Structure formats: C-alpha cells, structure tokens
Amino acid sequence: MTDDRTALRRELRERRRAIPAAGRIAAAEALAQRLLALPGLPDRGYAAGYWANDGEIALHAWQLRLPPALAYCLPVLCDDARLRFAPWRPGDPLVTNRYGIPEPEVARSSLLDADALSLAILPLVGFDTSGNRLGMGAGWYDRTFAFRRDTAAPPRLVGAAFEAQRVAALAVAGWDVPLDAICTESATYPCTGPA
Numbered sequence: 678m679t680d681d682r683t684a685l686r687r688e689l690r691e692r693r694r695a696i697p698a699a700g701r702i703a704a705a706e707a708l709a710q711r712l713l714a715l716p717g718l719p720d721r722g723y724a725a726g727y728w729a730n731d732g733e734i735a736l737h738a739w740q741l742r743l744p745p746a747l748a749y750c751l752p753v754l755c756d757d758a759r760l761r762f763a764p765w766r767p768g769d770p771l772v773t774n775r776y777g778i779p780e781p782e783v784a785r786s787s788l789l790d791a792d793a794l795s796l797a798i799l800p801l802v803g804f805d806t807s808g809n810r811l812g813m814g815a816g817w818y819d820r821t822f823a824f825r826r827d828t829a830a831p832p833r834l835v836g837a838a839f840e841a842q843r844v845a846a847l848a849v850a851g852w853d854v855p856l857d858a859i860c861t862e863s864a865t866y867p868c869t870g871p872a
C-alpha cells in the first residue's frame with residue numbers, strides 16, 4: 678500500500694512535469710477561469726495559493742484576477758511541521774525553503790494561521806473524482822488543515838491539478854483532509870465529503 682502510493686506519486690509527478698509549455702500556459706488560464714467561477718467564493722480576506730514547482734499547474738493567472746479585497750498568500754514552512762501563510766505580491770522579498778520553493782521572507786510573528794484563511798488552493802499530485810487527494814507525501818497540507826476534518830469552511834479547500842493527474846480511485850488514509858472541490862483546466866469536481 679505504501680509502496681503503491683510511492684510508485685503512483687512518482688508516476689504522476691513525472692506525468693505533470695512532462696506537460697509541454699504551450700499546454701501549461703493554456704491550462705493555467707483555463708484553471709483561473711474555473712477557480713474564479715466557483716460558486717460562493719469569498720471576495721475578501723486571505724486566499725492561499727502556492728508557488729508552482731515540480732510541474733504543478735500555475736496559479737499566476739488566477740492571482741492576477743482576484744477580487745481586490747482578497748489577498749493572495751503563499752505557504753511558509755514552520756518548525757511545528759505546519760504551514761502558515763503570508764500575503765505576497767510580485768516584488769515582495771522571497772527566500773528559498775528546504776525544498777527549493779520560494780516563500781515570503783517575513784517575521785514569524787506576522788504569519789497567518791491556516792484558520793485565518795477564507796480560501797486555500799492545494800496543489801495536487803493526484804486526485805480522484807470523489808475528492809480524494811494525493812500530495813507530496815510529507816503531510817504538510819494534511820497536518821495544516823486537519824481541523825477541517827470536523828469543522829466546516831472557512832477556509833474553503835480547493836485542489837488544483839492538470840486533468841492528466843486524475844486517477845480512477847485513490848485509497849483514503851485516516852488523516853486525509855477532505856477537499857470542498859477540485860479544479861483542473863477542463864473540469865470542476867464538487868466534492869461532497871469523505872468517500
């Protein structure tokens with residue numbers, strides 16, 4: 678089971694890295710439209726995205742079109758093994774984290790806790806149409822949003838991926854945090870709860 682998950686993760690990461698540049702640009706635009714069209718989207722507060730890495734579908738097209746009172750944030754790795762979030766605009770200072778991913782350079786005291794977000798977009802390695810998610814496997818998102826297992830939104834949790842990352846069915850782990858929706862360049866999958 679663990680080996681299956683590791684092998685699947687490797688295969689799906691290779692698949693997303695192999696998507697050609699022209700396809701990625703078009704997909705990022707289409708994803709932005711789908712994210713902006715989600716029903717009941719907050720129009721103020723803080724919205725977490727991510728700095729696309731390892732072939733992930735990019736969020737810049739979405740970031741540029743956010744309502745003015747909804748502040749785009751990036752995740753920051755913290756010592757308690759949870760993510761916190763910092764508002765970030767182009768030009769604001771960045772540092773590279775332990776995985777080589779840029780994150781805002783801000784004092785620990787000014788970071789936002791996950792429960793201060795109105796919306797978070799989670800980068801997916803794989804997903805199924807029941808809303809089950811495969812991530813990078815270090816548990817950052819599962820630990821950070823564990824409180825959403827027994828609390829309603831906010832934050833709304835929306836997965837983002839290329840359609841090529843969809844698989845027939847993923848095994849669910851006890852700690853998996855259910856997503857509220859998944860968007861790809863060609864579909865929006867509403868998620869109704871744990872499968």
Ligand SMILES: Nc1nc2c(c(=O)[nH]1)N(C=O)[C@@H](CNc1ccc(C(=O)N[C@@H](CCC(=O)O)C(=O)O)cc1)CN2
Pocket residue numbers: 727728729730733752760775776778800812813814815816817818
């Ligand atoms: N763009 C983006 N940002 C993100 C995540 C993500 O998946 N994508 N995260 C999602 O959790 C968090 C960072 N977690 C990560 C976990 C593992 C690896 C990773 O590349 N692991 C490598 C090598 C491990 C190492 O260098 O120590 C690997 O498994 O091959 C990257 C990010 C927060 N920021």
Ligand SMILES: Nc1ncnc2c1ncn2[C@@H]1O[C@H](COP(=O)(O)OP(=O)(O)OP(=O)(O)O)[C@@H](O)[C@H]1O
Pocket residue numbers: 682810811812813814815816817818819820823850852853
């Ligand atoms: N609430 C939690 N508390 C402590 N550890 C957790 C919690 N949630 C997950 N973990 C740990 O994190 C790891 C997550 O592994 P899993 O394969 O489910 O990751 P994933 O689905 O790729 O998700 P992620 O994107 O969060 O890494 C597991 O080893 C698990 O023990």
